[in-house]
Amino acid sequence: MISKVKLGCREKMMIEERDASSAFSPHKKSLTAAILIGTTFVVVPTSTANDYDYDYYDNFARHAKLGGAEQSKNCGSSNNSVSTYLNGWIENAPKSSWYFDLAQRLKVLASKKDGWKGIDSLAALPEAHRHASDMLNKLAQEGIDRRPSIGLDYEGTFSLSWLDDSINVDLTVYEDGSYSFFASSKETRISVDEAKLSDPLHGRLLSVLLS
Amino acid sequence: MPQDDTDLHRLVWSPDDFDGEKLLPSAFRKQDFSGSNDDYVSVSRIDMLDPDAEIAIADNQAKKAGGNDFIRDEAWSVILNCGEIRRAEDSDKLQPFQVTSEPIPGENEAHCGIRNVSGKKGKGYVNELRSILATLIRSRKTLDDFLKNF
Numbered sequence: 624m625i626s627k628v629k630l631g632c633r634e635k636m637m638i639e640e641r642d643a644s645s646a647f648s649p650h651k652k653s654l655t656a657a658i659l660i661g662t663t664f665v666v667v668p669t670s671t672a673n674d675y676d677y678d679y680y681d682n683f684a685r686h687a688k689l690g691g692a693e694q695s696k697n698c699g700s701s702n703n704s705v706s707t708y709l710n711g712w713i714e715n716a717p718k719s720s721w722y723f724d725l726a727q728r729l730k731v732l733a734s735k736k737d738g739w740k741g742i743d744s745l746a747a748l749p750e751a752h753r754h755a756s757d758m759l760n761k762l763a764q765e766g767i768d769r770r771p772s773i774g775l776d777y778e779g780t781f782s783l784s785w786l787d788d789s790i791n792v793d794l795t796v797y798e799d800g801s802y803s804f805f806a807s808s809k810e811t812r813i814s815v816d817e818a819k820l821s822d823p824l825h826g827r828l829l830s831v832l833l834s
Numbered sequence: 835m836p837q838d839d840t841d842l843h844r845l846v847w848s849p850d851d852f853d854g855e856k857l858l859p860s861a862f863r864k865q866d867f868s869g870s871n872d873d874y875v876s877v878s879r880i881d882m883l884d885p886d887a888e889i890a891i892a893d894n895q896a897k898k899a900g901g902n903d904f905i906r907d908e909a910w911s912v913i914l915n916c917g918e919i920r921r922a923e924d925s926d927k928l929q930p931f932q933v934t935s936e937p938i939p940g941e942n943e944a945h946c947g948i949r950n951v952s953g954k955k956g957k958g959y960v961n962e963l964r965s966i967l968a969t970l971i972r973s974r975k976t977l978d979d980f981l982k983n984f
Contacts, residue, residue: 732850740847742898743863772853774860782860786969793859793965795957803957805925805965812925814958 719763721770729755732775745779750798754820755781758796761824767832790831796820806831835935836946838917842877842933843888845977846910847895857912857971859964867950867960874936874947875967877914882944885984891942892977911980913972919948922966928952930963 733752737745755773758781762771769790771783776795785792794804800821805814806828813827836842846852851861866875878888896906919931930952937943950963 735850738898738904740851741895741904744847772856772858774851774853774858776860777863778865782858782964784859784965784968786856786859786965791965791969793961793968795864795961803961805958805962807925814925814956814962816957816959 719767719770722759722763725759725771725773726756728773729759729781732773732781735775739775740777744777747775747781748779748798750800751780751796754798754800754802755783755796757820758783758794758802761820762832765824765829765833767829769832785832790834792828792831794828804828808834810834836879836881836916836933838915838920840916840933841880841972842914842916842919842946842948843880843883843980844875844877844912844914845888845892845895846912846974847904847908849908849910852910852974855974857968857974859961859968862964862967864957864960864964866948867963869950869953869955874934874949876936877933877946877948878942878944879916879935879946880913880944883984884942884944885981887942887944888977888981907978909977910974911977912974914948914967914970915972918970918972919967922970924952924954924959924962924966928954930954931967 729752733747735746739746759771762783769785771785771794774782774784776782780798781796783792783794783796790806790808792804792806794802794806796802801817801819803816803818804825806812808831811827811831813831815825815828818825818828846857846861851858862875866873892906892909896904916933919933920929922929922931924930930950932949932951934947934949936945936947938945948967952959
């Protein structure tokens, strides 16, 4: 599903010195990220603040693209902010409000070292991190409102879970691009040993998460 | 074998295995649910718990961890109940868990194991068992606060 956010003619975006996530909606955060990655100029804060985490936004940029944009430019800066202009579309903007926070959480977990929770715990497997990120993107693209909890397994794989009064879901993302899950709601229960991230999200998993 | 009314103590080494108050399924090693004789979720029965043994376990874990991220003081205690674990049902209405005594002489006489006795395996089933167990947590405290009561 493609989510298009129309920016309007010469919509002015103020990027404040501090992290923009507190000032903008998720869609506008997507816009901000696209500006930073999808253009050739660099937005440079005028202080020592370094709030623009390109690894963080790069994850979004792999799944979103700036389409039909006219040339953007840096319209100058004040001491505390720079302004940019954009006219066009952003496709594939994440539709879930939790997306950016959890992308950051994923990055924190991915930085853990071997032994982080004891002798037999592994750091995140590099490919597992990438695939977990892909899973978050897939869920966000589907507009899943329910916010998952993210954990790092002993084995270096990632776990996404939703455990509340209405649904019970535990999902493991593996380094080979597969995932397993158990999902239950009042209406249905399903357990799958292997699904592929390269396929659309499992339909019954989706139905539980959207219930 | 501990009775149904026995409470069990489980160490959770990192606060990153919680999301707020919720224990995450990632707090449990997937291999522990394999159903083999050597695999089980390690817990200690509280009625026989030796605080010095629990401290020794935590200190030993910190010593052997080898990872810069392991912080002994961040260990948490969660409490589960034997009977609730044994009565828990999976999606086929089977009771997959048994709690058995697994004393380690000279180290931890209170040691017990939560075992998968369903005969079922599979990655998806392990997801199911972890999610069931994570929701059976009765309470949590930091390890140091928990041991203050002993």
